[in-house]
Amino acid sequence: xxxxxxxxxxxxxxxxxxxxxxxxxxxxxxxxxxxxxxxxxxxxxxxxxxxxxxxxxxxxxxxxxxxxxxxxxxxxxxxxxxxxxxxxxxxxxxxxxxxxxxxxxxxxxxxxxxxxxxxxxxxxxxxxxxxxxxxxxxxxxxxxxxxxxxxxxxxxxxxxxxxxxxxxxxxxxxxxxxxxxxxxxxxxxxxxxxxxxxxxxxxxxxxxxxxxxxxxxxxxxxxxxxxxxxxxxxxxxxxx
Numbered sequence: 001x002x003x004x005x006x007x008x009x010x011x012x013x014x015x016x017x018x019x020x021x022x023x024x025x026x027x028x029x030x031x032x033x034x035x036x037x038x039x040x041x042x043x044x045x046x047x048x049x050x051x052x053x054x055x056x057x058x059x060x061x062x063x064x065x066x067x068x069x070x071x072x073x074x075x076x077x078x079x080x081x082x083x084x085x086x087x088x089x090x091x092x093x094x095x096x097x098x099x100x101x102x103x104x105x106x107x108x109x110x111x112x113x114x115x116x117x118x119x120x121x122x123x124x125x126x127x128x129x130x131x132x133x134x135x136x137x138x139x140x141x142x143x144x145x146x147x148x149x150x151x152x153x154x155x156x157x158x159x160x161x162x163x164x165x166x167x168x169x170x171x172x173x174x175x176x177x178x179x180x181x182x183x184x185x186x187x188x189x190x191x192x193x194x195x196x197x198x199x200x201x202x203x204x205x206x207x208x209x210x211x212x213x214x215x216x217x218x219x220x221x222x223x224x225x226x227x228x229x230x231x232x233x234x235x236x237x238x239x240x
Contacts, residue, residue, distance in 0.1 A: 006040040008023075008132055009042070012041075017041055024057070035051075035055065038065070042070075047069075047070045048064045049066050073140075076188070077190065077234060079101045082108070082193050083113075083149065088224050093144075094130055097143070098134055105155055105158065106148075107191075111196035112194050163210060164189070164213075165203070166226045166230055171214050173216070182237070186238075216229045
């Protein structure tokens with residue numbers, strides 16, 4: 001059985017939901033949506049089976065039919081990711097979405113290239129759209145939240161029961177420091193540095209704030225690869 005396509009909608013009211021913009025155009029023009037066709041929709045809280053009541057180039061109206069059981073992500077993870085060049089950061093957002101991140105916090109570190117923090121303010125809308133599209137593709141109930149970018153010293157205040165600073169192979173392996181008893185829905189956070197790595201001052205600040213340095217490989221990983229590897233390990237471990 002082929003899985004139905006899923007789309008995020010802003011809200012569901014009186015059993016109806018509307019889709020606008022690029023997703024609506026894709027449905028109407030590419031998928032040739034027509035009244036009566038069935039898809040899944042999510043309002044970022046619940047997922048529903050719905051049929052198209054009306055389809056136009058820029059607007060598709062769904063009629064809700066019945067709830068669809070959703071598969072929850074067992075761990076609430078915030079990814080604090082140092083800002084990277086556009087293509088790499090967008091790839092990271094897409095893969096972090098597929099691997100279960102609840103929110104992504106872009107951050108400026110000591111070795112972040114100048115100008116990326118200021119430029120990030122113009123990119124949040126695009127990053128949110130990338131996360132939304134990736135969330136639809138991997139059939140998430142909720143799309144991850146893209147938070148406004150902050151400086152490193154603010155990122156280390158991120159609240160979580162488990163907080164990991166991604167380091168090179170001098171730190172203990174992440175798999176070895178994970179808790180033996182794992183509660184579904186627990187909050188975790190990971191911080192991934194820039195291409196040039198952390199400064200000693202940043203390491204000291206993170207340690208003082210209670211972050212556990214961890215490694216993922218004996219090899220040096222690219223920043224965006226480290227995020228994907230950490231998420232895969234965390235979510236997979238909590239699924240056991």
